[in-house]
Amino acid sequence: xxxxxxxxxxxxxxxxxxxxxxxxxxxxxxxxxxxxxxxxxxxxxxxx
Numbered sequence: 001x002x003x004x005x006x007x008x009x010x011x012x013x014x015x016x017x018x019x020x021x022x023x024x025x026x027x028x029x030x031x032x033x034x035x036x037x038x039x040x041x042x043x044x045x046x047x048x
Contacts, residue, residue, distance in 0.1 A: 041048050 038048050
């Protein structure tokens with residue numbers, strides 16, 4: 001391959017990224033949202 005093609009391929013590769021998967025755990029966020037909804041419902045005088 002000519003140097004320009006190799007340089008172009010290298011330039012198109014992402015910098016600073018890894019091939020590993022990123023796992024985002026949202027359980028704490030969902031529990032917090034549920035707790036906020038339940039608290040709001042109780043404060044409005046409804047039974048939960």
